[in-house]
Amino acid sequence: MKILDSTFALSEKTLALRSQRMEILSRNIANADTPNYKAQDLDFRRVLSSTQTNAELKATHAGHINRSDSFSGADLVYTVPFNSSVDGNTVEMSVEQAKYGKAAADYQATLRFLEGEMSGIRKALRGE
Amino acid sequence: MSINNIMGIAGSAMNAQMVRMNTSASNMANSGTVAGSQEEAYKAKRPVFEALLSEEQTNLRAPVVGGVKISELMKDNTPNSSVFDPGNPSANEDGMVFLSNVNEVVEMVDMLAAARSYQNNVEVISTAKQLMMKTLDLTKV
Numbered sequence: 615m616k617i618l619d620s621t622f623a624l625s626e627k628t629l630a631l632r633s634q635r636m637e638i639l640s641r642n643i644a645n646a647d648t649p650n651y652k653a654q655d656l657d658f659r660r661v662l663s664s665t666q667t668n669a670e671l672k673a674t675h676a677g678h679i680n681r682s683d684s685f686s687g688a689d690l691v692y693t694v695p696f697n698s699s700v701d702g703n704t705v706e707m708s709v710e711q712a713k714y715g716k717a718a719a720d721y722q723a724t725l726r727f728l729e730g731e732m733s734g735i736r737k738a739l740r741g742e
Numbered sequence: 743m744s745i746n747n748i749m750g751i752a753g754s755a756m757n758a759q760m761v762r763m764n765t766s767a768s769n770m771a772n773s774g775t776v777a778g779s780q781e782e783a784y785k786a787k788r789p790v791f792e793a794l795l796s797e798e799q800t801n802l803r804a805p806v807v808g809g810v811k812i813s814e815l816m817k818d819n820t821p822n823s824s825v826f827d828p829g830n831p832s833a834n835e836d837g838m839v840f841l842s843n844v845n846e847v848v849e850m851v852d853m854l855a856a857a858r859s860y861q862n863n864v865e866v867i868s869t870a871k872q873l874m875m876k877t878l879d880l881t882k883v
Contacts, residue, residue, distance in 0.1 A: 629877075633744035636873075640748040640866050641793075641808035644755030647762075647859055648791040648810055707862065718869050725876055732880065 621735065625728040631661060632721040638690065639714045642705050650702040653693045653710065661689045745877075747808070748870040752863040754794065754809030759860040761812050762789050766853040773844040776827075778834045784842035786818035786849075818843055 635656045645651040695704040769786045777783040792813035794806055820843040828837030 630744070633748075633873075636870065637744040637747045637751070637808070640751050640870070643862055643866050644751045644808070644810050645791070645793050646755075646862070647759075647855075648793050651793050711862070711865075714866065714869070718873060721873050722876065725873075725880070729880060 618735070621731050622728065625724055625731060628724045629721070629728065631656075631658075632717065632724055636714065636717045636721065639710055639717055642693075642710045643707070643714065646703070646705045646707050646710070648703060651705060652703075653695070653705045654690045655693050655713070657689055657691045660691075664689065745870050745874045747806075749867060750806040751809040752866045752870075754806045754811065755863045756860055758789070758791055758810045758812055759856045759863070762856040763853055763860070765789050765815065766849045766856065769844045770846060770849045773842050773846055773849075775842050776830060776832055776839040778832045778839065780822055780824075780840055783822040783840035784844070785822070786820075786842070786844045788816045788818060790814050790816055820845075 635658075638654055638656050642653045642655075693704065693709075695706055696709070697706070698704070765787050772784045775784040789812045791810050794809045794811055796807065822840045822843045824838045824840045826837055827833055827839045830839045833839045
């Protein structure tokens with residue numbers, strides 16, 4: 615079904631990216647007390663440009679796994695802390711909590727868009 | 743799926759914080775322990791956290807890359823203080839006993855910090871779980 619693919623493709627990829635960002639932020643929160651741990655974040659601009667320049671591996675065989683919807687290590691950036699700590703850890707808990715909350719809200723927004731698209735198609739199928 | 747990874751990562755952190763809390767409890771329980779020499783006297787123990795950066799570091803097949811583990815239990819090398827107590831059965835020939843080097847105030851603060859970090863990870867899991875349930879609701883007609 616080409617129409618379904620083209621309708622849901624954007625929201626699907628966005629949803630994957632949003633949940634991956636939440637994973638990165640949860641790593642930071644988990645390592646809040648680890649000495650010398652450097653907090654990371656996903657650079658949305660960089661992910662966007664890498665998907666637009668088509669720089670992904672071609673799947674020329676049915677057995678090849680296409681990993682184009684997952685981010686690579688190059689999209690991860692280290693966050694610069696507002697205050698440095700003695701043990702070399704750059705996680706600032708309140709900053710990370712705020713980021714995680716916003717990422718969760720972003721995820722829900724994408725989910726809402728996807729729901730809208732699905733209900734549109736459902737209505738079309740029912741002929742309402 | 744990333745949300746499953748969040749559960750694993752936050753779970754590993756909760757595990758590590760629980761070990762930290764247990765270490766504090768053990769230190770506080772042994773704060774009154776006395777011994778006959780500096781070497782035998784109780785030394786406070788401190789867990790050292792380490793980030794799990796790759797698949798090789800995890801001994802389970804669970805998705806916990808990016809999580810945290812306890813790399814070692816370090817001994818606090820603060821010198822133990824000694825008191826003159828010749829009536830104590832573990833006193834040495836000079837009548838001295840060596841106390842533990844546990845600082846109860848430090849342990850209390852460490853335990854509170856561990857509890858707060860644990861709560862943070864519980865919040866992370868509960869948010870991830872809510873989002874997972876909302877995503878599952880997409881399948882409802």
